[in-house]
Amino acid sequence: xxxxxxxxxxxxxxxxxxxxxxxxxxxxxxxxxxxxxxxxxxxxxxxxxxxxxxxxxxxxxxxxxxxxxxxxxxxxxxxxxxxxxxxxxxxxxxxxxxxxxxxxxxxxxxxxxxxxxxxxxxxxxxxxxxxxxxxxxxxxxxxxxxxxxxxxxxxxxxxxxxxxxxxxxxxxxxxxxxxxxxxxxxxxxxxxxxxxxxxxxxxxxxxxxxxxxxxxxxxxxxxxxxxxxxxxxxxxxxxxxxxxxxxxxxxxxxxxxxxxxxxxxxxxxxxxxxxxxxxxxxxxxxxxxxxxxxxxxxxxxxxxxxxxxxxxxxxxxxxxxxxxxxxxxxxxxxxxxxxxxxxxxxxxxxxxxxxxxxxxxxxxxxxxxxxxxxxxxxxxxxxxxxxxxxxxxxxxxxxxxxxxxxxxxxxxxxxxxxxxxxxxxxxxxxxxxxxxxxxxxxxxxxxxxxxxxxxxxxxxxxxxxxxxxxxxxxxxxxxxxxxxxxxx
Ligand SMILES: Cc1ncc(COP(=O)(O)O)c(C=O)c1O
Numbered sequence: 001x002x003x004x005x006x007x008x009x010x011x012x013x014x015x016x017x018x019x020x021x022x023x024x025x026x027x028x029x030x031x032x033x034x035x036x037x038x039x040x041x042x043x044x045x046x047x048x049x050x051x052x053x054x055x056x057x058x059x060x061x062x063x064x065x066x067x068x069x070x071x072x073x074x075x076x077x078x079x080x081x082x083x084x085x086x087x088x089x090x091x092x093x094x095x096x097x098x099x100x101x102x103x104x105x106x107x108x109x110x111x112x113x114x115x116x117x118x119x120x121x122x123x124x125x126x127x128x129x130x131x132x133x134x135x136x137x138x139x140x141x142x143x144x145x146x147x148x149x150x151x152x153x154x155x156x157x158x159x160x161x162x163x164x165x166x167x168x169x170x171x172x173x174x175x176x177x178x179x180x181x182x183x184x185x186x187x188x189x190x191x192x193x194x195x196x197x198x199x200x201x202x203x204x205x206x207x208x209x210x211x212x213x214x215x216x217x218x219x220x221x222x223x224x225x226x227x228x229x230x231x232x233x234x235x236x237x238x239x240x241x242x243x244x245x246x247x248x249x250x251x252x253x254x255x256x257x258x259x260x261x262x263x264x265x266x267x268x269x270x271x272x273x274x275x276x277x278x279x280x281x282x283x284x285x286x287x288x289x290x291x292x293x294x295x296x297x298x299x300x301x302x303x304x305x306x307x308x309x310x311x312x313x314x315x316x317x318x319x320x321x322x323x324x325x326x327x328x329x330x331x332x333x334x335x336x337x338x339x340x341x342x343x344x345x346x347x348x349x350x351x352x353x354x355x356x357x358x359x360x361x362x363x364x365x366x367x368x369x370x371x372x373x374x375x376x377x378x379x380x381x382x383x384x385x386x387x388x389x390x391x392x393x394x395x396x397x398x399x400x401x402x403x404x405x406x407x408x409x410x411x412x413x414x415x416x417x418x419x420x421x422x423x424x425x426x427x428x429x430x431x432x433x434x435x436x437x438x439x440x441x442x443x444x445x446x447x448x449x450x451x452x453x454x455x456x457x458x459x460x461x462x463x464x465x466x467x468x469x470x471x472x473x474x475x476x477x478x479x480x481x482x483x484x485x486x487x488x
Contacts, residue, residue, distance in 0.1 A: 013391045029407065057459065057469055065429050067355075069374045069406035069418025070164065070212060070471040071272060072242045072264035079335060080267060080328035089327055094319045098304045104323065105303035111297045111330045112279075116165040118341070119238070120251020121258060121281030125290040131239050132317065134259025134278030135170035135206070140184035140259060140313045141282065141289035142204045144164035148311070154203035154232070160189045162212040163457050167237060174202060183412060187213040191222055198230035208237040209253070210244070210372035212410045214352065214420075224254030231284075231319055233257060241265040242422070243349055243372035246342025258285045266329035277325040282441050291316045347423035348373040351430060355421050362441045374420035376413050383415050386443035388451045389416040393437065400436035 044049075059066070066073040084090075092104055108126060115124045126241040128134040139157070146154045157171035157202035163179050168178045179197055184190045189207070201410040205227045209217045224234045236250040236258035242265045249257045268467065270276050282290055292312040336344060349372050356365055356375040363377040379390040392415065394404035405406070406418040421430055444451055457463060 016324065026328075046063065053059045064401045064403065065421075065425060065433055066403040066404050067323055067419045067421050067433065068271075068364040068403055069214075069376070070075045070239070070409075071406065072239075072261070072373070072420060072422060073403070074242070074267055074422040075185055075424040076267055076269045076328075077332065077335070079122070080331045083331040084324045084327040089324060092323075095445075098302075098471055102390065105295050105305070107330055108298060108321065108326060110324075111326050111333070112295060113391065114330075114333050115260065115279055115281065117259070117279055118245060118249070118338075119241075120249030120256060121255075122251075122284040123287045123290060124275070124279045124281045125294060125296070126326055127280050127291045127316050128259065128278040128280055129317055129322055130276040131237075131259055131278045132166040132170055134261075134280045135166055135235075135237065137172055137260060137278075137280045137291060137313070137316050138235055138282075139170055139174040139204065139258040140316075141280070142235070143288055144289050144311070144313055145233070145286060151231070154201060155204055158194065158197060158205040158227075158232075160207065162187075162189075162412055163206060164209060164212060164237060164239065167206045168206070171204070171206065174285065177201075183211075183213075185210070186369065187215045188217050189217065191219050191226070194223055195226050198226060198232070198298050200231065202227065202230050202232040204233045204235050204257075204473065206235045206237060208240055209250075210240050210374075212418075213313075213413070214240075214241075214243075214371040214374035215367060215368055215369060216243075216372055216419075220253050226253065239264060239282075240373060243345055243374075245345045246338055247345050250281070251283065256286055257281065262325055262329040262415045268325045268333045274327055275322045277322045277329065281350075293320065295312040344423045345373075348421075350421070351421040351423060351425055354427070355419060355430050358430065359437055362434075362437055363417070373422070374418060376410070376418045378413050378417050379415040379417065382441065382444055388448050388450040390417050392451040392454060393440050394446070396440040396443070396451060396454040397436060399457045400431055400433075402436060448464065468481055 016425060052481060056063070059073055061073050088103060092101055111346055112124045112126060116122060116321075125137070128137045129242065155175070155177050155180055156180050157168075157176035158181055159168045159171065161182050168180075171209050173338050179199060181193045182190050188211070194205070205223070207217065207220070207222055207223070211217055227234050233256040234254055236255040238250065238254070238260040241260055245265060258281045260266070260281070262268045262279065268277060280290065288311040290309070290312060292309040293307045294309065295303055295307040298302055306328065333341070352371050352373050352375055356368075356371055359365070360368060362378055365375060365377045365379055367376070379393055381386070381458050382393075383389050392406050394407050397404050405420075407416065408416055412417065421433075440451070
């Protein structure tokens with residue numbers, strides 16, 4: 001069968017490639033050709049059963065409660081899937097000329113405008129493929145901004161001690177020196193400590209708000225003012241935006257750059273469920289450094305890919321975006337509308353506070369303050385009194401059919417469990433989670449040794465974590481057996 005291949009030479013929309021008809025073996029070296037796959041001839045029902053069985057081997061939001069703090073494992077509406085499967089979207093070729101892709105370009109443009117308005121930024125690039133990719137994109141923009149201002153001596157990035165690990169990693173990857181600032185006993189960034197490190201070497205301050213303890217940085221305006229006074233830029237890690245959409249905007253808090261995780265806040269699947277998307281927003285001063293191309297609107301109302309952006313940092317990936325991730329996120333935006341998105345944020349906050357109130361007599365809640373979309377609790381006193389660790393509780397929750405909360409992070413809380421219920425969970429689910437935790441804490445006091453044997457009912461039991469860690473450091477992969485034993 002003839003297939004479409006791309007020949008180098010003439011200029012197509014994607015650069016130096018144009019589509020041409022032909023058989024693969026006419027164009028490719030034989031070493032690059034694949035053998036025909038011996039696909040079995042099966043009835044549709046057999047295929048459906050095969051894939052449904054496979055899907056049930058994985059833990060998924062569609063199967064049970066998934067309170068993985070910081071990861072915002074929210075429900076992925078089936079409507080999003082239906083819309084993203086429209087042939088007009090799935091059959092679109094990435095090199096289609098602008099005129100043949102007007103609907104797709106319009107959708108991208110409308111999504112970009114919606115994000116700009118929801119987060120108070122001047123413009124967004126939809127190009128970055130994940131949150132960390134958004135961070136690194138924004139750090140490259142900051143570098144370019146300072147280079148153009150002949151302020152290349154600004155070589156330092158400030159990161160609070162509660163930040164997600166990707167923040168210091170992204171800053172370091174673009175060559176910034178990373179300076180950590182501590183948090184206070186209230187679980188907020190220490191403003192005085194921040195002010196002390198502000199000098200002519202500061203390029204960017206990366207902040208997450210609400211922070212990784214699930215707490216709103218209530219002195220954010222003072223912090224942005226101080227960083228700006230020192231000539232630095234404020235970067236907003238918007239991975240926690242599920243708590244704030246429709247309620248407040250990073251642009252109004254004074255942020256110059258930000259990223260979002262559409263695969264969290266905007267209900268796009270992630271965690272094995274699909275590719276992510278980490279749009280980057282910029283203030284009007286920084287918009288010209290955004291990756292290119294951007295979708296722009298013509299005077300006649302049509303849309304085109306704007307490649308002519310001389311100050312842009314350039315493309316940060318192949319093709320323009322994870323298009324179907326944007327389609328899903330856009331479906332989420334238009335189904336809920338501004339009021340609905342605000343309501344979702346309020347429900348996420350309500351659910352987190354409800355659960356915090358339910359578990360605080362079981363485990364210590366070190367920053368027992370009104371939280372946003374998530375909260376952290378500590379099993380430190382439980383460990384002291386019984387020897388049972390946060391890890392044992394997390395393993396026990398697996399037997400209750402619940403995905404374990406995020407463990408041992410942020411580092412500022414010992415024996416930490418970070419719980420994020422999200423907005424779609426019912427009160428009955430939250431009550432049942434609290435009851436499972438209550439039963440595990442009771443077992444910890446009555447029969448602590450038995451906790452080391454949990455989980456009892458999962459396909460894979462405990463793994464030898466020390467061995468896994470040692471081998472992972474050496475880059476060796478492992479296979480797990482149901483009894484928890486491992487083979488290289
Ligand atoms: C606060 C925060 N920032 C950044 C990231 C990185 O996002 P991604 O995993 O899409 O790279 C995460 C992911 O968990 C996060 O929670």
